[in-house]
Amino acid sequence: MIPFRKMHGLGNDFVVLDARAGALPVTPARAAAIADRHFGIGCDQFIVMEPPPAGADVFMRIRNPDGSEAGACGNATRCIAALVAEERGADRVVVRTIAGDLPVERLPGGLWRADMGPARLRWDDVPLAYKADTLHLPLAFGPVSDPAACSMGNPHATFFVDDLDAIPVTEIGPRLEHDPIFPDRANIGFAQVLAPDRMRLVIWERGAGLTLACGSGACAAIVNAARRGLTGRRATVTMPGGDLVMEWRESDGHVLMTGPVATAFTGTLDLGAYGS
Structure with a gap:
């Protein structure tokens, strides 16, 4: 069984798995099955945290509910940054995606500001x-x-x-x-x-x-x-x-986004129960 978190930013919700300690057999088909709101856990995006490459604190892989890979998700960026920041006792985290590095900082009042890069x-x-x-x-x-x-x-x-x-x-x-x-x-x-x-x-x-x-x-x-x-x-x-x-x-020309994050619940799942 693999631990997961259900998080959201303003109701834009995510299933988050942590693969920093070792790769997980997450395929596009499995991601889509877990994202299904009737037969899976349900989410807008399926997120896997992967080991941090040089210059970043975590790599965030994003999949849409149909299993396709996405390059950016602002609400998920804040959620993942908040997790890593809490682990490290830090106020600033760099999240890397396939689209580039996204610095995120903690603000007062439970808010997080993400630099989403240039338009x-x-x-x-x-x-x-x-x-x-x-x-x-x-x-x-x-x-x-x-x-x-x-x-x-x-x-x-x-x-x-x-x-x-x-x-x-x-x-x-x-x-x-x-x-x-x-x-x-x-x-x-x-x-x-x-x-x-x-x-x-x-x-x-x-x-x-x-x-x-x-x-x-x-x-x-x-x-x-x-x-x-x-x-x-x-x-x-x-x-x-x-x-x-x-x-x-x-x-x-960078775009800055400020908003809250939340954890709805945590649990465990069996990846093998969601196809191959």
Whole structure:
């Protein structure tokens, strides 16, 4: 039996396994089976902590509920950083993913701030299937059109809408995620700007579907909103699970994300019970 933790950031939830002491036989199929909310434990992303490479305190491997590998997850980054920081009695941790290093620091009030790195704005960084203006993609479906796109280690497109409650996210999200303009699929955000320092956001996550919160989606939303002059470079992003404070730092283009972490419960599991 293998210990696991069920953690979440604003309801964006994760099953976390610790493989730092030795490799675990976690396959994409097993990750997907454990992530299943009916027959497994259930989660938005399946996280494995691996031995820290040079220059980092831990390596975080991320799998979506369909078993595919993701390069970034902001809420999971804060959760894993909090675990490692508590182990070490530290206030700063560097989490490495396949997309790069993410420094995270403890703040007062149980909050953690993650430096999610620079937003990548070139069409081939997102990536898109062909050269296009990432500030105004030639994409429309149903009631939405004209998104902005960027990469936060994973591809994002943000649609800005007048009334978020009127958008049938579960109907159009899957179609937009798989649009041919996104060769690797994309996370699809729907944002309603409320003020220069506040917006509402709902995310249809690539490989996960509708989630209560998405850290990298909030990163993309503040970057894309600021690029269009709809907000400043700092804003509170309200998602169904709660608020993240976001800042697109002008000095270096890095995106800073501040929010809470929580452990829901711990337990053990038998990987062999979840296929091969």
